Amino acid sequence: DTGVSQDPRHKITKRGQNVTFRCDPISEHNRLYWYRQTLGQGPEFLTYFQNEAQLEKSRLLSDRFSAERPKGSFSTLEIQRTEQGDSAMYLCASSLPNDRGRGTEAFFGQGTRLTVV
Amino acid sequence: AQKVTQAQTEISVVEKEDVTLDCVYETRDTTYYLFWYKQPPSGELVFLIRRNSFDEQNEISGRYSWNFQKSTSSFNFTITASQVVDSAVYFCALSEAQLNSNYQLIWGAGTKLIIKP
Secondary structure, eight states: OOSOEEEOSEEEEOTTOOEEEEEEOOTTOOEEEEEEEOTTSOOEEEEEEETTEEEEEOTTSOTTEEEEOTTSSOEEEEESSOOGGGOEEEEEEEEOOOBTTBOOOOEEOOOEEEEEO | OOEEEOOOSEEEEETTOOEEEOOEEEOSOSSEEEEEEEEOTTOOOEEEEEEETTOOOOEEETTEEEEEEGGGTEEEEEESSOOGGGOEEEEEEEEEOOTTOOOOOEEOOOEEEEEEO
């Protein structure tokens, strides 16, 4: 399978615990995105990497959230001191570079569904 | 500000009927991209189409067709002869297309399509 893969698919955690999710993008894609999606809503942008550099972070990404992409390949998203409001689907996507203004489609993983109890 | 509106929260039709999903967008950019994604119950967002703002030609792909009307800022999606497997949530999205853009997608809230056998 050469698509975007995310692990785990489901995570249930107690409030206050830390959680970490992993995303493996399509191998030749240098751009990687994290989104959060709550029930009945479209995805909300969280952060974006080009290779290993984190180039943009949404204001939605509080200081409890941190994302890394250390070698420009896989990425991790960590949430510290989880709150019930963090319960959502966390989606990862990857894409090729935006060459000369030509946008390219993002390919999404199946997401990690987080439930904070 | 950029915005995507999908006014239809849920549509239910009987198999083999044609159905149109509406998408209206707002942007000040002269160059932009519009997308449709499908999200089946499995959760993965599946890319369907990308359209750039300079190409207003309608597109047909099998039972799917898209009508891009810049004059009304709409990018509607029609499924002809719907099938049960078309049941999913469909999202319309918009992105900037500036050079070096971070390719952040602005999403509509989605339309849940139910195809009854």
